[in-house]
Amino acid sequence: MATDRAAGSSRPLSPHLQIYRPQLTSVLSILHRGTGVALAVGTLLLVWWLVAAATGPAAYATAQGFIGSWLGLLLLLGWTFALFFHLCNGIRHLFWDAGYGFELKTVYASGWAVVATAGGLTVLAWIVGLVMRGS
Numbered sequence: 001m002a003t004d005r006a007a008g009s010s011r012p013l014s015p016h017l018q019i020y021r022p023q024l025t026s027v028l029s030i031l032h033r034g035t036g037v038a039l040a041v042g043t044l045l046l047v048w049w050l051v052a053a054a055t056g057p058a059a060y061a062t063a064q065g066f067i068g069s070w071l072g073l074l075l076l077l078g079w080t081f082a083l084f085f086h087l088c089n090g091i092r093h094l095f096w097d098a099g100y101g102f103e104l105k106t107v108y109a110s111g112w113a114v115v116a117t118a119g120g121l122t123v124l125a126w127i128v129g130l131v132m133r134g135s
């Protein structure tokens with residue numbers, strides 16, 4: 001019956017990544033989950049920096065040295081984008097929870113708006129940070 005047909009078929013029984021191409025909605029959903037994890041992990045870096053600041057000058061210099069390195073700055077840049085993306089996409093989800101924005105055109109427009117806004121806010125935050133640091 002159904003199992004006989006499925007056993008003889010070479011087709012996957014459920015949606016499969018090799019069959020379906022990624023769509024904006026699925027990519028943003030995965031990215032939303034990934035940025036949530038990145039925020040949790042990145043918060044450990046923030047906690048390390050705060051504990052080092054409270055511990056003393058030597059510990060703070062070590063933490064500040066890592067955070068000021070190219071790897072530390074790259075991690076901070078990614079954490080900043082993750083923060084803004086997760087925030088913007090969370091607001092998008094709040095609209096969905098209220099029943100708005102389910103039309104396909106709106107879903108795609110709001111998805112691209114989330115990506116653009118998160119990128120813009122990340123760049124703006126880093127520019128402001130650099131200007132404040134130089135003052």
